[in-house]
Amino acid sequence: MIEDHLARMGLELPAPLEAPPNVRLPYESVRVHEKLAYISGHGPFDGNRQLFRGSVGAELSVDEGYDAARATALSMLASLKHELGDLDEVQAWIKVLGFVKCANGFNVTPAAINGFSDLILALWGQAGRHARSAIGAAELPMGMPVEVEAIVTLA
Amino acid sequence: MIEDHLARMGLELPAPLEAPPNVRLPYESVRVHEKLAYISGHGPFDGNRQLFRGSVGAELSVDEGYDAARATALSMLASLKHELGDLDEVQAWIKVLGFVKCANGFNVTPAAINGFSDLILALWGQAGRHARSAIGAAELPMGMPVEVEAIVTLA
Amino acid sequence: MIEDHLARMGLELPAPLEAPPNVRLPYESVRVHEKLAYISGHGPFDGNRQLFRGSVGAELSVDEGYDAARATALSMLASLKHELGDLDEVQAWIKVLGFVKCANGFNVTPAAINGFSDLILALWGQAGRHARSAIGAAELPMGMPVEVEAIVTLA
Numbered sequence: 001m002i003e004d005h006l007a008r009m010g011l012e013l014p015a016p017l018e019a020p021p022n023v024r025l026p027y028e029s030v031r032v033h034e035k036l037a038y039i040s041g042h043g044p045f046d047g048n049r050q051l052f053r054g055s056v057g058a059e060l061s062v063d064e065g066y067d068a069a070r071a072t073a074l075s076m077l078a079s080l081k082h083e084l085g086d087l088d089e090v091q092a093w094i095k096v097l098g099f100v101k102c103a104n105g106f107n108v109t110p111a112a113i114n115g116f117s118d119l120i121l122a123l124w125g126q127a128g129r130h131a132r133s134a135i136g137a138a139e140l141p142m143g144m145p146v147e148v149e150a151i152v153t154l155a
Numbered sequence: 156m157i158e159d160h161l162a163r164m165g166l167e168l169p170a171p172l173e174a175p176p177n178v179r180l181p182y183e184s185v186r187v188h189e190k191l192a193y194i195s196g197h198g199p200f201d202g203n204r205q206l207f208r209g210s211v212g213a214e215l216s217v218d219e220g221y222d223a224a225r226a227t228a229l230s231m232l233a234s235l236k237h238e239l240g241d242l243d244e245v246q247a248w249i250k251v252l253g254f255v256k257c258a259n260g261f262n263v264t265p266a267a268i269n270g271f272s273d274l275i276l277a278l279w280g281q282a283g284r285h286a287r288s289a290i291g292a293a294e295l296p297m298g299m300p301v302e303v304e305a306i307v308t309l310a
Numbered sequence: 311m312i313e314d315h316l317a318r319m320g321l322e323l324p325a326p327l328e329a330p331p332n333v334r335l336p337y338e339s340v341r342v343h344e345k346l347a348y349i350s351g352h353g354p355f356d357g358n359r360q361l362f363r364g365s366v367g368a369e370l371s372v373d374e375g376y377d378a379a380r381a382t383a384l385s386m387l388a389s390l391k392h393e394l395g396d397l398d399e400v401q402a403w404i405k406v407l408g409f410v411k412c413a414n415g416f417n418v419t420p421a422a423i424n425g426f427s428d429l430i431l432a433l434w435g436q437a438g439r440h441a442r443s444a445i446g447a448a449e450l451p452m453g454m455p456v457e458v459e460a461i462v463t464l465a
Contacts, residue, residue, distance in 0.1 A: 139446025
């Protein structure tokens with residue numbers, strides 16, 4: 001059902017994250033413990049191709065930051081499908097921690113991370129409601145403008 | 156009992172956080188899963204009124220950073236009361252993640268976040284003991300000097 | 311068995327973290343709830359002696375950042391032994407959140423935090439596999455180049 005919903009929104013899942021050349025990522029995209037899945041920090045990637053780069057408020061506008069956060073959600077969903085087999089295995093969203101690489105003095109981090117939250121809420125409805133923080137990071141891996149990690153419950 | 160203790164300390168709960176004008180916060184202040192409550196990042200707010208602004212080590216002294224972290228704890232308690240009905244529903248504190256917007260070269264982040272931890276320990280005693288990190292953030296939403304998220308257990 | 315493995319690698323546990331002079335840390339190194347242990351942010355310390363200081367990409371090379379992250383893992387293991395009595399009580403690693411104090415424009419945070427992940431994987435094997443984020447922090451307490459917090463399951 002979640003993938004049908006994505007299709008109706010005109011969206012499709014990117015390829016699951018692969019490490020870019022010369023980057024070693026010795027960790028799991030998703031780590032399941034009992035009925036909780038802890039999801040690693042994701043960014044706006046399609047496979048090993050980085051879709052956005054730079055600081056929000058400088059190279060990227062707030063709208064582009066929002067789009068980068070939505071692309072980050074899609075990359076996370078691709079990891080969840082890859083690990084769980086089906087996005088319908090995700091029963092509910094619990095906690096989101098988002099980081100935004102900000103230009104100096106730019107502090108509208110929630111407006112960017114809303115691109116993540118809005119997509120999750122559109123797809124899961126009430127079950128998508130989550131606690132959240134949106135923090136300005138000095139740097140993010142590979143110059144990504146957004147990185148988000150999350151905790152979800154499984155069916 | 157917790158609210159009595161607050162009153163004896165001469166403190167009172169602020170109004171629960173409301174989004175300031177033109178800010179959209181599409182997430183929950185508190186998300187409960189089984190007997191754990193995941194609490195969103197809070198800052199020093201009374202309703203939609205921001206009580207502190209700026210960087211610790213520049214516009215704010217360390218003591219003001221400490222006070223901002225205490226005000227952040229009070230705002231979080233207001234959210235917990237709003238969501239749970241009674242602060243006595245919070246059985247124990249587990250984990251605190253605090254961010255401090257620091258002036259360049261200022262790294263005494265624990266001294267600021269202590270304003271949060273000290274209040275929780277004063278109110279909950281042994282049950283208030285928590286694991287913690289105190290990180291320097293490049294930026295925080297709306298120029299807040301402190302943002303704290305937490306995990307608590309419920310009765 | 312974990313300590314035997316450490317010895318075979320030629321490594322030994324440092325002294326458990328103590329607050330340096332004039333620093334007050336009113337929190338627990340490890341907070342256990344049911345069969346999960348939430349571990350506070352740790353850095354590269356041996357007792358109250360700080361082993362690395364400065365920004366990765368400026369005062370410290372990437373390799374030194376890697377070494378600082380490995381030293382951080384050892385300090386965390388010392389805390390776990392102190393709290394749990396035996397490192398074999400740690401059944402599996404679930405989630406790691408790493409922060410790196412970066413020089414301006416330095417964003418190779420995964421290469422540093424790999425020093426943490428590689429040691430955990432070497433010691434625990436499959437049970438050491440964890441979800442992870444690696445974030446660039448503006449500042450870290452006491453000028454530490456690396457700070458890592460984690461969640462593990464207990465036997």
